[in-house]
Each structure stands twice: as C-alpha cells, then as structure tokens.
Amino acid sequence: MALKRSSTAVQVKELLLERILDGTYKPGERLIELQIAEELQTSQAPVREALRYLEAMRLVETEPYKGTRVRVVTERELEESSQVRSVLEQLACELAAPKLKGNCAELQAEADKFMNAARKKDFATYSLHDTAFHRLIMQAADNQLLLSIWESVVLESRFLRILAKIGGENLVEFGDAHLVVLEALEKGDGKTASKSMRNLICKFHGLKI
Amino acid sequence: MALKRSSTAVQVKELLLERILDGTYKPGERLIELQIAEELQTSQAPVREALRYLEAMRLVETEPYKGTRVRVVTERELEESSQVRSVLEQLACELAAPKLKGNCAELQAEADKFMNAARKKDFATYSLHDTAFHRLIMQAADNQLLLSIWESVVLESRFLRILAKIGGENLVEFGDAHLVVLEALEKGDGKTASKSMRNLICKFHGLKI
DNA sequence: TGATTCTCGATTATCGATAATCGATTTTTA
DNA sequence: TAAAAATCGATTATCGATAATCGAGAATCA
Numbered sequence: 238m239a240l241k242r243s244s245t246a247v248q249v250k251e252l253l254l255e256r257i258l259d260g261t262y263k264p265g266e267r268l269i270e271l272q273i274a275e276e277l278q279t280s281q282a283p284v285r286e287a288l289r290y291l292e293a294m295r296l297v298e299t300e301p302y303k304g305t306r307v308r309v310v311t312e313r314e315l316e317e318s319s320q321v322r323s324v325l326e327q328l329a330c331e332l333a334a335p336k337l338k339g340n341c342a343e344l345q346a347e348a349d350k351f352m353n354a355a356r357k358k359d360f361a362t363y364s365l366h367d368t369a370f371h372r373l374i375m376q377a378a379d380n381q382l383l384l385s386i387w388e389s390v391v392l393e394s395r396f397l398r399i400l401a402k403i404g405g406e407n408l409v410e411f412g413d414a415h416l417v418v419l420e421a422l423e424k425g426d427g428k429t430a431s432k433s434m435r436n437l438i439c440k441f442h443g444l445k446i
Numbered sequence: 447m448a449l450k451r452s453s454t455a456v457q458v459k460e461l462l463l464e465r466i467l468d469g470t471y472k473p474g475e476r477l478i479e480l481q482i483a484e485e486l487q488t489s490q491a492p493v494r495e496a497l498r499y500l501e502a503m504r505l506v507e508t509e510p511y512k513g514t515r516v517r518v519v520t521e522r523e524l525e526e527s528s529q530v531r532s533v534l535e536q537l538a539c540e541l542a543a544p545k546l547k548g549n550c551a552e553l554q555a556e557a558d559k560f561m562n563a564a565r566k567k568d569f570a571t572y573s574l575h576d577t578a579f580h581r582l583i584m585q586a587a588d589n590q591l592l593l594s595i596w597e598s599v600v601l602e603s604r605f606l607r608i609l610a611k612i613g614g615e616n617l618v619e620f621g622d623a624h625l626v627v628l629e630a631l632e633k634g635d636g637k638t639a640s641k642s643m644r645n646l647i648c649k650f651h652g653l654k655i
Numbered sequence: 656t657g658a659t660t661c662t663c664g665a666t667t668a669t670c671g672a673t674a675a676t677c678g679a680t681t682t683t684t685a
Numbered sequence: 686t687a688a689a690a691a692t693c694g695a696t697t698a699t700c701g702a703t704a705a706t707c708g709a710g711a712a713t714c715a
Binding site: 453454455488489490491492510511512513 | 700701705706707
C-alpha cells in the first residue's frame with residue numbers, strides 16, 4: 238500500500254499547476270513567493286521549491302531578483318509543441334497497436350463522448366474527452382518516458398487555445414479524423430494508425446508537414 | 447549583452463549535473479543535502495532547490511524523509527529513451543533538411559572526426575563527435591522545445607552505455623549509417639534523412655520497430 | 656530465541672529572520 | 686530643467702535553527 242504522503246513543496250506545486258492550467262494565474266502574471274506562502278499557511282522555502290519544479294516544466298520563468306512569472310506561450314511555441322506532439326503520438330500509436338488490437342472499448346467510449354460534444358459545439362467537454370482519448374493511447378504505448386514527455390508537452394500547448402484555432406465549425410470534422418485512428422488501432426494496424434494520427438495533429442494544428 | 451548572473455541554486459544544479467554525468471556520483475548514490483551544502487560553502491536551501499531541478503529532469507529521485515538518490519536507469523528505460531529519441535531525431539531531420547541543403551560543412555566535419563575515432567575504436571572521442579553531429583541537426587531544426595526535450599532524453603540515455611552495447615567492432619558500421627543521413631540532408635531530402643535516422647537509432651539501439 | 660519496542664544519531668522538512676537586489680520615486684546637482 | 690544620485694518599499698536569496706522522520710541497533714519481553 239504505497240500511499241505516500243507528499244511534501245509541502247509537492248502539494249504547492251500541484252496547486253500552482255492547477256491554477257496555471259485553469260487560468261487562475263494568467264500568462265505573464267507574477268507569482269510572489271511570500272504572498273503564496275501566506276495564503277497557503279506555509280513558509281517561503283516550500284513555495285520556492287515548487288517554483289523550481291514548475292520552472293523545469295517550462296510553465297513559469299524565473300529571473301534572479303526579479304521573481305517568477307507564468308510563461309507566455311507564443312504562437313510560434315504553440316506550433317513547436319504541436320510538431321513535437323505529432324511525432325510523440327505517432328510513436329505511441331505504433332507501440333500501442335498490438336496491445337489495443339481488438340481491445341478499444343475504452344477508446345470508443347471516449348470517442349463517442351467527444352463526438353457528441355462536437356455536435357453540440359461544447360468545447361470544454363470536447364476537450365476533456367479528446368484529451369482522455371489521446372492519453373489512453375499514450376498509456377497503452379507503455380513507455381513511461383514517452384508518457385511523461387507527452388504530458389508536459391500537452392500542458393505546454395494549452396489545448397483550449399488549439400481548439401479555438403480549429404473553431405466550432407470544424408469540430409466534428411476534427412473528431413471524425415480520430416475515428417480513422419481508432420479503426421486502425423482496433424485492427425492492430427500500427428502503421429496506419431500512426432500515420433493518421435500524425436496527419437490529424439499536423440493538419441488541424443495548422444502545420445504544413 | 448544578456449550576461450545574467452545565476453543564483454546559487456542554479457550553480458549547484460550545474461555542478462551536480464556535471465558530476466552525475468561524468469560518473470562522480472554513481473547511479474543509486476545518495477546526495478546528502480547538508481554534506482553538499484558544506485562542501486560548496488552554502489546552505490541547505492539552494493541545494494534543495496537544485497535537487498528539485500534535477501528531479502524534474504529525471505536525473506535523481508526523491509522520497510520524503512528518505513532523501514535524494516541518483517536515478518538508476520534500467521535497461522528497459524534505456525530502450526524507452528531510445529524509442530523516444532528515434533522519433534525526435536526523425537522530426538528534426540524533416541525540419542532541418544531545408545536549412546541544411548547544400549550547407550552541411552559542419553556536419554561533415556563532425557562526421558569525419560567520429561569516423562576517424564571509430565576506426566581507432568576510441569569510444570570517448572567517438573561519443574563526443576557523434577553527439578555533436580546529432581546536436582547540430584537538432585539545432586538546425588530550429589524548434590526550441592524539441593531541442594530541450596532531446597537534450598534531456600540524451601542525458602537520460604547515457605550515451606556511453608549505448609555505445610558499449612553497440613561494441614567496438616560495429617563502431618565503423620554505426621558511423622557509416624550516419625553518412626547516409628548526411629548525404630540526404632546535403633540534398634535537402636528530409637524524407638530520406640528522417641527515415642534513415644530513425645532506422646539508424648532503432649537498429650543500433652536494439653529496437654525492433 | 657525471535658519478535659517487538661525503544662533509543663539515538665543522521666538526515667530531511669520547514670520555519671523565521673536577515674541580507675541583497677530591484678524598480679519606482681524623490682532629491683540633488685550641474 | 687534634465688540627468689544623475691539617493692532613498693525606500695517590495696520582493697527575492699540565503700542563512701541558521703528547529704521540528705519531524707527515518708533506519709539501525711540496543712533493550713525488552715514472551
């Protein structure tokens with residue numbers, strides 16, 4: 238029963254992470270150590286450690302004596318992360334295909350949910366299940382490093398911004414493209430799945446490759 | 447002239463990083479905060495922050511109240527990192543090809559050096575220039591995220607361990623495989639370069655894909 | 656004896672205080 | 686008056702001290 242407690246620093250990290258992702262802290266906003274420490278009834282040291290984690294995750298930037306800010310992700314960086322994501326997911330499809338052959342019930346369930354949301358133009362729900370769909374594939378690939386890099390890249394390319402770019406009109410089309418991947422995986426055809434996945438990410442994220 | 451000072455924590459991080467990579471600290475070895483602090487004439491706090499950086503880089507592992515150890519990279523994880531590396535470099539070749547078309551002098555220089563080392567079975571020199579060769583391509587891809595992930599993955603898959611697996615006998619063959627990539631890049635043929643690169647990494651790192 | 660509890664030194668986790676630095680504002684100076 | 690210097694509040698960087706916890710061995714007990 239490895240229920241491990243976690244240090245204050247880790248808890249602070251989790252909280253700050255959540256707040257950065259849900260937009261409580263906006264891009265560019267300063268994170269003031271003593272303010273956070275006081276709010277969370279702790280001291281400066283654990284907060285600083287938490288910020289070092291987030292810095293390594295590229296979610297915040299720190300300059301000596303100037304403090305820490307939520308990183309502003311530029312359009313260019315968003316493109317960069319989509320490029321990287323496309324090959325990470327391509328690899329995941331190849332690796333996951335054998336395991337998912339004839340075993341795609343969970344994937345199908347998520348696909349149903351995001352297709353439903355797509356028809357209703359419900360971005361939030363769409364995003365939730367789309368991400369879950371992709372994460373299932375990443376997990377099935379059974380490569381810890383791949384998964385952990387993917388998680389951090391997905392954080393970087395805040396999904397909602399990508400969806401905004403795709404636009405409500407194309408949401409169904411975008412969802413449909415996922416079904417091709419799903420079919421290929423169901424058949425265990427990693428080659429097709431990985432190609433389709435890469436195309437889907439590149440196409441809808443506006444990459445030319 | 448952005449010569450920025452760096453905090454004690456960053457300096458400590460750099461030092462520990464160096465020592466982990468050059469083997470001063472062996473895998474599994476404990477890093478004791480107050481010991482390091484005393485050695486470096488600083489206090490515990492900056493050392494802890496440095497360890498948080500290294501933790502996020504997956505170079506060390508920390509358990510609450512048990513301390514921090516240099517991570518032991520298993521054979522399995524080495525494979526995982528090679529898989530990831532193969533697609534990162536594949537992408538880099540695609541992206542870098544236009545820029546490197548007819549502009550591969552630097553790459554050629556590194557290739558000459560590692561081929562020379564390969565013939566002499568000089569692992570250390572080989573490793574140096576092989577890494578430089580790959581890094582030039584990664585840099586030419588002009589994607590900061592890709593580069594930074596690649597750097598961390600390369601750290602993870604300590605190169606010398608990979609080379610040991612390849613063995614002195616095959617070093618020349620391994621080096622030769624790089625020349626195919628080089629030729630394709632020189633022609634600006636990203637498709638061929640990226641395929642050859644992926645094959646080369648997979649084949650010599652013992653992956654089946 | 657074999658298992659359990661207790662004790663203790665080592666180490667990590669956290670805190671509160673102080674030093675160093677920043678940026679903005681005010682004051683001084685030429 | 687415009688530039689330079691001094692000042693000041695806010696914040697980060699670092700330190701030293703203390704609390705919490707761990708692991709290993711000693712002591713205890715059945």
